[in-house]
Amino acid sequence: MKGLVVFLEQRSFGVCTYLGERFGVSVARIRLFFIYSSFLAVGFPVIFYLLAGIVLDVRNYVKRTHNSLFDF
Structure with a gap:
């Protein structure tokens, strides 16, 4: 069961x-x-x-490309 949880969290x-980190609430809740x-x-809620x-992925992508553009 632990392996399934780890797989789902990574994917x-x-x-x-x-x-949870933003609002200080347990992730399980x-x-x-x-x-x-x-x-x-x-x-x-699924939608x-x-x-x-999608918004978080785009945000992380922009952060990565923004940092890599100015790392001369």
Whole structure:
């Protein structure tokens, strides 16, 4: 089971981790919130999660390219 958790954490966008660090909340609580709210809101949090993941990936990409452009 531990291997599955590690695999999913490495392949996911890191949205829950980012939100947990940003707001000082446990990552496990945020994940449970997304799971339970997905059942209640018929998948809307999944759409939010994917959009937030895309935004975080673009943000990290811009940071990497911005730093590499000015590292002469």
